[in-house]
Amino acid sequence: MRTDPITSIVAENLCTGCGACAGAFPNAIRMLEDPVNGRRPVVEDSDQGRKAAAEAVSICGGISADWSDLQIKDDIDANWGPTLSVWQGWAADPDIRRSGSSGGAVTALALFALENDQADGVAHISAREDDPRLNQAVVSRNKADLMRGTGSRYAQASPVEALGEIEAGNDRVAFIGKPCDVASLARARRARPNLKDKIPLSIAIFCAGAPNLQATDKLLDRLEVPKDAQLVDLRYRGNGWPGQMQATWIDDEGAQRSSKGISYAEGWGQILQSERRWRCRVCADHTGALADISVGDPWHTPPVGQTDEGQSLIVARTLRGQKLIQDAIRAGVLIATPQSRDVIERAQPNLKNTHGAVWGRVLAMRLVGISAPSAKGQRLFSMWLSLTPKQKLQSVLGTWKRILRERLWRRVSVSEGAK
Template sequence: MDIEHVLENGNCHQCGTCVGVCPTDAISIAQHPQKGMYPVFERESCTDCDLCYVTCPGEEFDWNGLQKDTFGLVPVDKDLGHVREFWSGYTEWLDIRQKGASGGIVSALLIAMLEKGQIDGAVVVKMDEEHPLQPKVYIARTREEVLAAQQSKYLPVPTAMILKQILKEEGRFAVVGLPCHLHGIRLAQQKMPRLKKRIVLLVGLICGFHPSFTNTTYLIRRAGVKNLDEIKEIRYRDQAWPGGFNVIKKDGSNNILHPVQEFFWAHAVFERERCATCTDAMAEFADIVCGDEWRGGGVPERPDFKDGWSYILTRTEVGSKVVDEMVRDGVLNVEPAARNMVKRGMLPTVNLKKKNAYAYIRIRKFLGLAVPEYHGLEPAKPLKFKNYVGAAIIMLVSTLFENNFINRLFLHVPTKFMSQYLRIMYKCLCDGDELENLKGQEYCESPEMQTVIRDNHKLITSFEVVEN
């Protein structure tokens, strides 16, 4: 088996680890029109050292083995993984909080660690100024460089390719990544002690749906922008929480989509193949985990929820120490969160990984297609027939939406109709009172929330809200 096999079989996370560890530069990253940033393997430069394959989390991933190696145990909580502390909070630095995805915790703690000399650099990702539709992974060394990477980017990002630079440079680094990025980095740390010494903190982002690159071009069209050359910048979660998709043109105008429902359903219909077989929503290999503070039964009932709140989970002693110190220093404001509350808020996302991913894997196996090998990992809960129905729908819809003709047909279908897809998905994912979470979705679509969003968009000087 080699990396070519992973790429051909649809088992690639696009995490970038193979690019980062290859000593002969036989693997590079190129922009694929639908997949986005995707590895390219050149056999002539390969020396068969196998480093890429043994650190690749795409095809073979010994989940429980790596949990034992990382935390010294296999966690009892199969939904949330090994957790030391649960918090809800945000950064006290208001500007950073308001400009962040959900409370600015990630950027604030990186800045604080840099300024205290605890790290020499932080691996983050921004949209490339020269190629506005491409992500750029880099090591930030100043406050400004960290802030340039604020907010979530919903397109494939090969974060772990930065390992190449970290292998060459002395120093202590923090890395921000999605669960699959961290899988690759933990595996690389196992094989390469230099990386274990240099990467001192892994900050994981909770990850439910991750769309393919087609989602980005589709949303741009849906926002009414036809010519990609006119684009100066795209922001996926612009303005107050939860934010909306904004295409900023070179002439300075903003084409902002009616948010929330747009990015929710679009993420779901463009879900990448490998994401549908991924079993990690809660960044189970991170030191610190951050994600939007969704609550079962609705969005947070807090007067300042528009400024952003995050769940913060610590998984290691290092992670706990960093959060404690940042709270003591007044960088973060946190309150304890109950395990059950986090679980309730995150249930659709967690179920997607802990139920539907297994159903999806079984359907692929049945169809004779390649599947990832998790070495005996089992679903956290018994699968029901409706989980298979949900997985089959995801498979069908995401395949259809990758077709340009089909997704163009849906370009003008009203959001209200499209977001029904999510309702169907949730119903396939959740049981009984777990469906309380649908109220959160309803709240996002309520006139009250829409007013909040509209008022919020009036803050932008030149804007056009696209009605779908």
């Protein structure tokens, strides 16, 4: 039986699939695409693999995220992480705005950093050309390459897998990822001092969880894409706000076909979210507190239709991030209006309760002897106390029901279902 710590983290359902371990030790750890459990690392069964796994634990954000060093000044910071300032706006470039999930702010800011000598590249994810159901970590160095990653990808992704390329090179590379990815990146920058100058900027995308490959295949069925079709594109968001979910494939005669489009509400609400992994359901940071900048949907001012011009909620977490946003606005790259710091709760009304419920879920797991992630420096217990009695009870009893239904005490064993 494998005894290395990374394999144990996977087996105990603590892995987020960020790819940090594989990125840091590419010769000993690789990411595997399990259709049910998601992208997960596999450690080489050798002394080299076990040594790499032992070192990789220090950069694993799956077992622990640490807010202890963050500047928490008031209740807003305690709930959402450092919130220096917030804007609502969009990319001035109409192509970026249109292609982005909401207002294109992530791409606009990353491109601004590239074009103003604040970064030499941008690490992010894009759809794999050979199989658009899957994602790959890439480093882009110009607008055309950066545009490969526009629009949400509601599928498993491992952007921190780019760590190896970043660490081996001399370039400064900005990073874009989910909050859990940024948590691993933060641990890597602490554990490996040479990364501090090589990763000058991190941008987190608000996230409600990553569905597995089975969910993507269910989505393709709903879009009525033939099972043996040659898929060439799969859009989850973008081309308007929030955009439609739609696929493109090549038929038997070589002609390109487009599927019907379904709404974001239908695709996410009825198909994708039910296949989020359990680790996502005990995530205590959906808005990227450990990043320099966080960007999400301003759902408090929702679009009227499915393909309206988009808007983004843009949160400065650090002085570095705040300056980049302000410079981008002054340069005309972003069109944005300042918002009150408490706007996140109005824009994402369910997330505060979700964070509070995590304390109850983790308690329920530990009471029956199941490993759970730690969230250092977060006030999850006080958030849990603010829930209604029914919500408190549900966070614990609901977790026990899920433990029984999904047999969460069983060790996870991954197998490759897509290459």
